[in-house]
Amino acid sequence: xxxxxFWLSPGKTQGVDLPKSSAxxxxxxxxxxxxxxxxxxxxxxxxxxxxxxxxxxLQLPSPVKVFEALWKLLREGEIAxxxxxxxxxxxxxxxxxxxxxxxxxxxxGLSRQAQQFIEPLVEILRPIxxxxxxxxxxxxxxxxxxxxVFIMFYVGFFPILLNxxxxxxxxxxxxxxxxxxxxxxPLPLLLYVLVPxxxxxxxxxxxxxxxxxxxxxxxAELIGAPSGLGFAIEWYRQLLMTPKVFAFILAIGVVGYLCxxxxxxxxxxxxxxxxxxxxxx
Amino acid sequence: MSTHADATKxxxxxxxxxxxxxxxxxxxxxxxxxxxDIQGGEFICIVGPSGCGKSTVLNMIAxxxxxxxxxxxxxxxxxxxxGADRGVMFQDYAxxxxxxxxxxxxxxxxxxxxxxxxxxxxxxxxxxxxxxxxGLRGSEHKYPHQLSGGMRQRVALARLLANGPDILLLxxxxxxxxxxxxxxxxxxxxxxxxxxxxxxxxxxAIFITHDIEEAVLLADRVVVMSTNPGRVRExxxxxxxxxRAGTARTNxxxxxxxxxxxxxxxxxxxxxxxxxxxxxxxxxxxxx
Amino acid sequence: MKNTGNESSTFIIVRNLTLxxxxxxxxxxxxxxxxxGSPAPTPIKVVQTLGELLSKGDLVSATVQxxxxxxxxxxxxxxxxxxxxxxxxxxxxxxxxxDPIIESxxxxxxxAILPIAILLLGTxxxxxxxxxxxxxxxxxxxxxxxxxxxxxxxxxxxxxxxxxxRLSILTRVVLPGAxxxxxxxxxxxxxxxxxxxxxxxxxxxxxxxxxxxxxxxQMMFVFYAYNIDLNAIVVCMTVVGLVALCIDQxxxxxxxxxxxxxxxx
Numbered sequence: 001x002x003x004x005x006f007w008l009s010p011g012k013t014q015g016v017d018l019p020k021s022s023a024x025x026x027x028x029x030x031x032x033x034x035x036x037x038x039x040x041x042x043x044x045x046x047x048x049x050x051x052x053x054x055x056x057x058l059q060l061p062s063p064v065k066v067f068e069a070l071w072k073l074l075r076e077g078e079i080a081x082x083x084x085x086x087x088x089x090x091x092x093x094x095x096x097x098x099x100x101x102x103x104x105x106x107x108x109g110l111s112r113q114a115q116q117f118i119e120p121l122v123e124i125l126r127p128i129x130x131x132x133x134x135x136x137x138x139x140x141x142x143x144x145x146x147x148x149v150f151i152m153f154y155v156g157f158f159p160i161l162l163n164x165x166x167x168x169x170x171x172x173x174x175x176x177x178x179x180x181x182x183x184x185x186p187l188p189l190l191l192y193v194l195v196p197x198x199x200x201x202x203x204x205x206x207x208x209x210x211x212x213x214x215x216x217x218x219x220a221e222l223i224g225a226p227s228g229l230g231f232a233i234e235w236y237r238q239l240l241m242t243p244k245v246f247a248f249i250l251a252i253g254v255v256g257y258l259c260x261x262x263x264x265x266x267x268x269x270x271x272x273x274x275x276x277x278x279x280x281x
Numbered sequence: 282m283s284t285h286a287d288a289t290k291x292x293x294x295x296x297x298x299x300x301x302x303x304x305x306x307x308x309x310x311x312x313x314x315x316x317x318d319i320q321g322g323e324f325i326c327i328v329g330p331s332g333c334g335k336s337t338v339l340n341m342i343a344x345x346x347x348x349x350x351x352x353x354x355x356x357x358x359x360x361x362x363x364g365a366d367r368g369v370m371f372q373d374y375a376x377x378x379x380x381x382x383x384x385x386x387x388x389x390x391x392x393x394x395x396x397x398x399x400x401x402x403x404x405x406x407x408x409x410x411x412x413x414x415x416g417l418r419g420s421e422h423k424y425p426h427q428l429s430g431g432m433r434q435r436v437a438l439a440r441l442l443a444n445g446p447d448i449l450l451l452x453x454x455x456x457x458x459x460x461x462x463x464x465x466x467x468x469x470x471x472x473x474x475x476x477x478x479x480x481x482x483x484x485x486a487i488f489i490t491h492d493i494e495e496a497v498l499l500a501d502r503v504v505v506m507s508t509n510p511g512r513v514r515e516x517x518x519x520x521x522x523x524x525r526a527g528t529a530r531t532n533x534x535x536x537x538x539x540x541x542x543x544x545x546x547x548x549x550x551x552x553x554x555x556x557x558x559x560x561x562x563x564x565x566x567x568x569x
Numbered sequence: 570m571k572n573t574g575n576e577s578s579t580f581i582i583v584r585n586l587t588l589x590x591x592x593x594x595x596x597x598x599x600x601x602x603x604x605x606g607s608p609a610p611t612p613i614k615v616v617q618t619l620g621e622l623l624s625k626g627d628l629v630s631a632t633v634q635x636x637x638x639x640x641x642x643x644x645x646x647x648x649x650x651x652x653x654x655x656x657x658x659x660x661x662x663x664x665x666x667x668d669p670i671i672e673s674x675x676x677x678x679x680x681a682i683l684p685i686a687i688l689l690l691g692t693x694x695x696x697x698x699x700x701x702x703x704x705x706x707x708x709x710x711x712x713x714x715x716x717x718x719x720x721x722x723x724x725x726x727x728x729x730x731x732x733x734x735r736l737s738i739l740t741r742v743v744l745p746g747a748x749x750x751x752x753x754x755x756x757x758x759x760x761x762x763x764x765x766x767x768x769x770x771x772x773x774x775x776x777x778x779x780x781x782x783x784x785x786x787q788m789m790f791v792f793y794a795y796n797i798d799l800n801a802i803v804v805c806m807t808v809v810g811l812v813a814l815c816i817d818q819x820x821x822x823x824x825x826x827x828x829x830x831x832x833x834x
Contacts, residue, residue, distance in 0.1 A: 005659035006718075007725050007743050008735055036669040043670050059688050120585040121592070127813035131768040131786075132806045135793035136610075139802075177345050178375035182444050183365035183394030192392050196379040215678035219768045222680060223775055230681070237684035245688075249681050256676025273378045273424050 061243045069243035070250060078232075079251050086221065086228040087255060089145065090213055093152035097209060101157050102202065105164025109198070115165070122161065130155035130216045138224050148220040148228065155216040156209035163205025167198030200274035203267040210263055214256045229255070290321040290485045291342065291448060296351035298337050311337050313510035315351070319487070321447075322480040326488045326496035327504045328542060330549040334511025335489045339452050342487065343369050355448065365395045368446030372453040374437045376425045382436050383421040386412055389444040411439040414473060431462040438473065449474075449486040456491065467498060468526040476524045497521075497538045498529050505545045508553070514545050610799040615807075618800040627788070632808060635766050635784040638694065642701025643762045647755055650706050654713025654754075658747065664714065671710060679704035679765045683772055697769045697784065704765035705758040712757070716750025717743060749828045756820035763813050785809065 044063045054060045073079045108115040130151045141147045171194055179193050221230025229252050236244040267274075298312040312334040319325055327335045340346040342353060344363040353360045355367070376385050387408040390396030396404050412418055415435040425433055434454060441449060455463045475483045490496050496503045500519055507514040519538055521529050529535050593612050600611035622628040657664040679700050686696040720743050728742050770786025775794070785805055792801040824831070 006661070006722070007659060007720070007738050032665075035665045039666050039669045040673075042666075116584060117588055121588045124589055124810070127817070128806050128810035129764040129767065129813065131764055131771065132789070132809040134768075134771060135789045135802050136799065136806065138793060139608075139799060172375070174371055174373065174375040175377060177363070178369065178371060179388070179393070180345065180363040181343055181365070181367065181369040182389030182392070182440075183363075184389070184392050188392045192388075193377065196377065199379075211676075214676065215680065218678045219680040219772065222683065222772055233681060233684050237688060242688060245684050249677060249685070252681050253673060253677040257673070260676065271379070273426055 058240055058242050061246060065243040066246040066250070069241075070247040073244065073247055073251075079248070082227060082229050082232045082248070083251055083255050086148075086217055086230070087259070089148045089228065090152055090210070090217055090259075093149045093213055094156055094206070094210060096149075096153050097156040097160055097213075098206065101160035102164050105161045105202075106168055106194075106198075108161075109165045109168025110194075122158070126158050130212075131219055134220065134223060141224075143224050143226060145225070147224040148217055148230075151216050151220040152213040156213040159208040159212060160202070160205045163201050163208070164198065167201030167205075168194060170201065171197040200267075200271040203263075203271055203274075207260065207263050207267065210259060211256075214252075214259070218252065289318050290323070290356065291317075291319040291487075292352075292354045293317045293338075293342075294352045294354070296338070296341065296348045296353060298334065298341065298346070299349045310510040312348075313512045315511070315513055317504065317513065317516075319485060321485055322483040324474065324483075324486045324488065324499055324501045325504060326490060326500035326502075327506060328490060328493055328496045328546070329506030329511070329514075330508050330546050330553045331491075332511075332553065333506040333508035333549075335506060336452055337511070339369075339450050339487065339489055342448075343367050343450050345369075365389060365393055365444045366446050367448045367450055368441040368444050370434075370437050370441050370449070370451045370454045372456050374425075374433045376433060376436055376440075378425050381422045381424055382412065382417060382428070383408060385425070385436055386439045386443050388440060393444070395444040407443055411443040414442070415439045415469070430458050431466060434458065434466060435469070438470070442473070447484055449484050449488075451486065451488045453489050453491065455495070463492075463495070467495060471499065471524065471526050476526070493539050493542050494530075494535075497535060497542070498525055503538075503542060505542055507546065508549050517542060608797060608799050610803045614800040615803045618798065619804045619807075622801065622804060628785075628804070628808065631783065631785040631788045632812065635770065635786065636812070638697050638784065639701055639759070639762045639766045642698045642766075643705045643755075643759055645698075646702040646705035646762075647709050647758060650709030650754070650758070651713050651751060654710045654751070655717055655747075657710070658714040658717025659743075664718070671707070675707060679761075680768050680772065683769060687773070692773050694783075696773060697766060700765050700769040701762045705762045708757040708761060709751075709754045712750045712754025713747065716747030716754075719750070720746035749824070749831050752820070752824045752827060756817065756824065759816050759820055760813065763809075763816060767809055 047063050051057075051060050051062045057065070070079075104118070108118055133151060133154060134147075137147055137150055141150060175193055175197060176189065179189055184192070217228070218230040218233070221228040222234045225231050229248055232248045233245055233252075236242075236248065294316050296312060296315045297310065299308050299310045301308050315338065327338065329335055337346065341348050342360070344360050344367065360367075377388060380388060387396075387404060390399065390404045390407060396407075399407070409418075409421075412421060415438050417432065417435055417439065420428070420432065425436070428436070434457075437454070455466055458466065474486060488496070488499060497519055503517040503519060505514045505517060506512065517538065521532055521534060521538075597612045600609060600613075603609055619628075653667075657667055682703050683696070683700060686699045690696045690699060724742055724746065725738060728738050733741070766784065767786040767789075770784040771790050774787035774790035785808060789802055789805045792798045792805070
């Protein structure tokens with residue numbers, strides 16, 4: 001089962017047919033969960049072994065200690081405090097990015113002239129990653145709330161803009177033609193055909209923007225903010241309280257994952273007719 | 282035949298359409314000097330080999346495109362753009378994927394001109410009526426991606442009719458369906474169009490198809506086009522009795538009509554698929 | 570940029586430059602209105618600084634250093650990622666078991682790993698390499714798995730009916746089939762790696778008091794905190810952008826060369 005690469009025996013189906021007792025059925029029903037649990041158990045075991053081999057708890061703490069620290073931080077509310085600060089900044093930045101990028105994306109998608117005029121500037125700014133803006137932004141905004149929000153806005157702006165533009169341009173011209181043959185005027189055409197049609201792609205852009213922003217927030221807060229999850233990691237590193245460092249890193253992962261789940265649910269709710277998106281990166 | 286002074290519903294006079302490709306600097310003549318008179322209540326089919334400009338002509342009648350020269354008049358007035366009076370049914374249905382069946386059928390009524398003078402409950406009634414007419418009652422809340430090809434086409438038809446156009450323009454609407462579904466929908470189309478009703482109560486229909494048998498089955502007259510450039514080769518009057526749904530195919534004249542039309546376009550069809558016309562043994566026989 | 574066929578190329582170039590040039594001009598005008606001695610960057614001074622840094626050789630050496638690190642980290646991560654991706658893509662069992670772990674690490678940004686890396690490896694090149702490798706790894710693995718697992722099964726069946734050996738199927742059907750995705754993964758990984766190295770060098774520069782890690786990210790930090798020179802920062806930012814652009818273009822060309830059968834999506 002473990003080594004059955006699909007190209008070795010393409011005709012055979014995976015897995016073996018066992019006689020189905022009730023225990024087996026239970027196992028099969030919750031299979032993904034069991035597999036995940038087993039994978040994580042293996043991972044933590046490996047970690048623990050590495051910890052023993054490394055021998056320096058300041059460098060690599062035992063998983064047990066990390067979970068203790070995590071539990072303590074959760075109980076004391078410190079994780080919630082930093083997490084809410086970071087999440088709030090991220091939401092602010094994302095909303096700002098949507099507010100600017102979506103209308104601009106519609107403009108560029110609808111008007112060839114606008115696209116030809118504005119696109120060069122976009123293409124020049126895009127390769128300059130948000131991180132590269134950190135020193136300059138630090139100088140302008142100083143350490144504080146604005147800095148992370150600015151960096152995240154910048155990082156999230158481009159995926160949303162490009163996806164909105166693509167979504168608008170990909171609108172099936174047949175749908176527009178059909179609507180016109182029903183006497184639909186330009187404004188309803190925009191609202192009731194273009195917007196719904198572009199929405200799935202825009203949602204993908206928003207999810208990409210979130211992922212990029214969430215990665216950028218760590219860097220921004222690590223260097224330039226007095227609070228937040230990124231700040232917390234660095235703070236505890238300097239205090240050499242390594243278990244807490246790990247705990248906050250875990251928190252970053254969990255919050256990021258939860259937000260993505262939330263966005264995916266929103267995507268499903270707003271655009272139920274669209275099939276799943278392709279592979280992200 | 283009406284004795285009305287000018288019962289011509291749609292008139293094309295010397296219509297031509299040419300396309301200019303900026304990249305190569307060439308002008309292609311898609312449709313050349315097409316003239317046609319269509320009476321109210323007629324069912325017209327347009328057949329021809331690929332690239333003969335059938336869809337171009339339909340688009341011009343629909344107002345989605347305009348002729349390079351010549352005039353198209355409906356009820357004596359020139360056509361200036363698309364409108365709900367000339368409803369279109371597209372080959373790939375053009376249903377809004379984000380609307381349910383009910384939303385799609387009612388789209389024109391809610392956001393376009395057809396439903397402007399109706400109140401909400403009148404619209405609801407109208408929508409329900411046409412959904413029922415095409416046999417989709419019970420599926421109002423399904424989305425296009427949950428429907429089969431045949432069902433989607435019926436939604437498109439219901440939408441077309443709900444908008445109350447007086448000319449129906451159908452661009453190969455049954456082309457994407459499998460053969461059996463097509464047979465079913467052909468019969469449905471004839472029924473809904475009103476095959477058994479008097480001429481004055483029928484809508485005018487212009488139907489484009491590749492399928493010659495389909496054209497002979499449905500049409501009062503078949504416009505046979507040739508390609509390069511597109512022009513009318515011949516207009517064949519199909520005088521088979523109506524209703525045709527169950528009876529036309531067994532009528533011996535049916536096969537004669539089909540063969541006659543095929544003989545007009547056979548050579549060009551061969552050329553279109555890159556073969557030589559003389560390869561077909563049947564072309565050596567005179568059929569008309 | 571888009572060309573409808575009846576516009577001259579000069580017109581297109583002028584149009585492309587209009588907005589950027591306009592902004593630069595406005596920037597310069599704004600700068601002129603500032604009091605003398607203000608540290609704000611101006612276009613003219615930026616160009617001057619560019620000249621200085623180039624002639625001193627600092628800019629080039631820093632860029633080369635950063636690029637070297639990126640390439641090293643990227644290469645290691647790619648090799649690991651492709652191999653692991655091949656295994657995971659081929660066997661659903663392996664994929665099921667490793668996927669939860671890999672997916673869990675995805676929301677954890679490379680920069681979040683930085684403190685751990687510093688604890689384990691100090692504040693020098695090894696840390697930067699570790700961050701780059703971590704960042705490059707995921708796009709490569711994810712895309713390789715996608716590419717391998719999506720190889721059309723019918724192609725493999727067809728190959729088997731032609732009597733092709735198992736090993737050849739791997740090298741002649743699976744790998745070429747997965748190649749477009751793999752190359753996409755490497756292109757994305759390079760992009761992420763470049764961003765990661767800048768971030769890592771910036772942060773490490775901040776933590777180590779401006780000493781010894783080198784690279785263009787660290788240079789930017791020095792110009793922020795020690796030899797405060799905003800014009801130099803802007804120069805560095807431009808270089809970062811230009812290099813990112815070049816990397817992307819090179820990888821796109823590679824994609825086209827190596828997979829000419831791919832249709833544009």
